Structures are given as C-alpha cells and as structure tokens.
Amino acid sequence: MQSAARCDRDKRALSPCILDLKPGLCVRLNVTCVCVCVCVCVCVCVCVCVCVLYTTDRLYFATLRVKPKNTANTHFFSTDEELIYESFYADFGPLNLAMLYRYCWKLNKKLKSFTMSRKSLVHYTSYDQKKRANAAVLIGAYAVMYLKRSPEDAYRTLIAGNSTGYMPFRYSCAFVVKICSCSFPLQALQHGFLDFERFSAEEYEHYERVENGDMNWIVPGKVLAFSSPHSRGESESLSYPLHTPEAYFSYFYQNDVTTVVRLNRTLYDGRRFEDAGFEHHDLFFLDGTTPSDLIVRRFLHVCESTDGAVAVHCKAGLGRTGTLIGCYLMKHFRFTAAEAIAWIRVCRPGSIIGPQQNFLEEKQHSLWVQGDVHRSKQKLVQQRLSKQEAVSSLLSSMDDLSINTNNCKEVSLTQGDELRALKGKRPPRSASSCSRYQHL
Numbered sequence: 001m002q003s004a005a006r007c008d009r010d011k012r013a014l015s016p017c018i019l020d021l022k023p024g025l026c027v028r029l030n031v032t033c034v035c036v037c038v039c040v041c042v043c044v045c046v047c048v049c050v051c052v053l054y055t056t057d058r059l060y061f062a063t064l065r066v067k068p069k070n071t072a073n074t075h076f077f078s079t080d081e082e083l084i085y086e087s088f089y090a091d092f093g094p095l096n097l098a099m100l101y102r103y104c105w106k107l108n109k110k111l112k113s114f115t116m117s118r119k120s121l122v123h124y125t126s127y128d129q130k131k132r133a134n135a136a137v138l139i140g141a142y143a144v145m146y147l148k149r150s151p152e153d154a155y156r157t158l159i160a161g162n163s164t165g166y167m168p169f170r171y172s173c174a175f176v177v178k179i180c181s182c183s184f185p186l187q188a189l190q191h192g193f194l195d196f197e198r199f200s201a202e203e204y205e206h207y208e209r210v211e212n213g214d215m216n217w218i219v220p221g222k223v224l225a226f227s228s229p230h231s232r233g234e235s236e237s238l239s240y241p242l243h244t245p246e247a248y249f250s251y252f253y254q255n256d257v258t259t260v261v262r263l264n265r266t267l268y269d270g271r272r273f274e275d276a277g278f279e280h281h282d283l284f285f286l287d288g289t290t291p292s293d294l295i296v297r298r299f300l301h302v303c304e305s306t307d308g309a310v311a312v313h314c315k316a317g318l319g320r321t322g323t324l325i326g327c328y329l330m331k332h333f334r335f336t337a338a339e340a341i342a343w344i345r346v347c348r349p350g351s352i353i354g355p356q357q358n359f360l361e362e363k364q365h366s367l368w369v370q371g372d373v374h375r376s377k378q379k380l381v382q383q384r385l386s387k388q389e390a391v392s393s394l395l396s397s398m399d400d401l402s403i404n405t406n407n408c409k410e411v412s413l414t415q416g417d418e419l420r421a422l423k424g425k426r427p428p429r430s431a432s433s434c435s436r437y438q439h440l
Helices: 004-021 097-112 129-146 151-159 185-190 201-207 246-254 293-305 319-333 337-347 355-405 415-424 431-438
Strands: 024-029 033-039 045-051 059-064 074-077 120-125 215-219 223-227 257-262 279-282 309-314
Touching: 059 129, 074 097, 097 120, 097 129, 097 201, 097 337, 120 129, 129 151, 129 185, 185 337, 201 215, 215 319, 215 337, 223 319, 246 257, 257 293, 293 309, 293 319, 293 355, 309 319, 319 337, 319 355, 319 415, 337 355
Parallel strands: 059 120, 074 120, 223 309, 257 279, 257 309
Antiparallel strands: 024 033, 024 059, 033 045, 215 223
C-alpha cells in the first residue's frame, strides 16, 4: 500500500476522470500504481493503490451506468455495441481472434494519436455482466500482449477493489472458464501462435464463414479445425451450404496441409482426399461425447508423425475437434485445460461442448506427463543426431582433404448439424462495421 500522500496525489491526478465517471468503477493502469476508484457519487472517491509496472499512465477501465461525455482531458470509448459475440447456446464469449485484433489495433491507434497525446483514455463498459466480462478480457489481453504484464497481474488489476467480480464464461453445461483463464495470449505468444503484425482479420473472417469453408487455425501451420466435407456440395434439406472434399484442395495445398483426420460418421469417401495426395485417418466417436484413451493416443501420434499440417474435423468441427486439439495443446505446449479451452474458443468460437470441458480438465496432468516424456525422448534423439552429424562432418572434412590432395572434383440431424445451421444463418460482417475501426 502507498502512503497517504501518494494516495492524495493519485486522487488529484484522477480528478478530471472522477468528474466524468459518475457512479461506477474505474481501474487506472499507471506506471507506478493502479488506482481503483469506487465513485460513490460525483465528488466522492475511495482510492486504493497497488504496485504494478504498466507502461502508460493514461489507460483506464471503467464500469458505468450511463454513457459518459468526452472532456478536454478525458476520452471515453466502448466496444460493447461494436464487438458482439454470436452465441450458440448459453455461451456469451470470449470474443474471437479477429475482434481481439481489431480492439488492439483501435487502442494502439488511440494511444499513439497526437490529438489524444495529453488525454486519459477510458475504456468503459456497462453493468451487463456478459458485456463486462468480454470487455475485461479484451483489455486484460491487451495488457498481456502490449504492456507485457503477466496474466496474473492483469487479472489482479481488473479485480482490485471490485466487489462484484466478473461472470465466468460457460458453454452448454455447468463447467465455467473464469476470466483469468482467458488471459490466453501469454501462452500463444510464447509458442508463436499469435502474431498480430502478420495476422489478417479479413482472411480470418472470410474463412470462418460456413460458405467459405468454415476453417480456423488453432496452431498456425500445424493444426487446422474445420467442419465436415460432404459427398455432394448442395443440400435442399439443410439451411447451410455444404462443401465437397475437392473444395478444400487448393487451400490445403497452399498451406501445406498434408493430413486429414475425420472424427464423425462417413459423409464422404475418404479416398477422395487420398487420391489427391493427402493422408486420411478415421477416429470416430459419438457427437457430443469424449474420446477414448486409444483415440487420443492415435490422434496425437498422427499429429506427431506428420511433417505438414493436420486438418481435423467432426460434423461441425467444434466439439470433438476442439477436444482432441485441446489434448494436443496440453501435451505439447503445457497449456492448462482452461487455457486450451480459452485459446481454442477465441480461435473458433463454440468449440468444446458440455462434458468435453471436464474431460480436458481430468486429462491435463496425464497429458503434461506424456508431454514431458515425449520431449525428453526427443532431446535424447536430437543429442544422438548431433553427435552423428559431428562425426559425419569430421569424416567428410577428412575425405575433402584426401580429394584435394589428388586435385579431384566431386560432382440424420445431430448436435453438429444444429451448430452448423446456427453458424450458417449468420449474416456476413458488413463493410461499414469493419470500416468503423478506421476511425477513432
């Protein structure tokens, strides 16, 4: 805790903001401290200070009951009505990767703007608990990605002095993913999954559409999730478009996808992929259920033994697909179950359903152990290869000496159907909704 003098100083620094906020909650991200101000009325503020090392003293997060007005010293902005989650059932977030990108782009532009260089920036949200949770994840993820805070520090900042907390994310059952588990960018950044310098929100939003293939990369360059192809590319009885295996060939070739894994019942002949040069594997288990240990082992083996990328699908490419990809993330990158669920849902909303969430939590420890063993074996193999390469290099250099001496030269409707139908009904993002991010 800071001294009384320090606290008074922070109150004075906040005074322009206090006059604007009305009753509500404001979290200030400061170079030396975070001031959590519970504004009981327009002029009364209780200030609590905790030490952090944020890189800006201009950024605030606030929960307000009324829309505030900008002042000479303070700029308010909200994303509650711009970045909106499209739900399947009882789920309400987190927002997808393109929306996170647009938020970060927007906030960076504001922070770098010359006209706002002397203003405090307040990202405000409403008391709608769902919108509030999504807004908190956005600014928490930004703090991890751009302000270099740990997920724990970002979460502590958001809950400091906050008696109401945040609504946990849930999907189709009582399993919940707390907001702290959605500070997923740290793992994604560490393993190279997330690079907004090269990310294309337009490409992401194009291919996530059912009519354009319904595809999302979970591990860029290695694991792609998509919905099931069909033997024929049209259907009169379904409300969403279908795609034949051939519709995916061009994209798969361009992105080095060499293997396809099918988890649902046969809706197309797998030889159509094989005849085009792809490996094709069937690992069927029932829609909405969890895989056996044998299926998990086989799936992991396919991913580990494939040099190129693996495209995985079930009926909708959400539940069964996300569950097995979550196992891969836990084994090979030591994601926690909550981190895996959060990251996969940010990449492909609606993934991992009902008991599949609990399944991943139960498998977390054993998959971590398997991953540790796998990496140890790989390290030993690499060491042996390095020794062999060193010996080969030595022998080769001796051969070169000998050659040089001689002056020689050497020359029925399921849960998957329902999910796809819900996704297929969504209208495409309008150009106007995207263009809003070109302006402050």
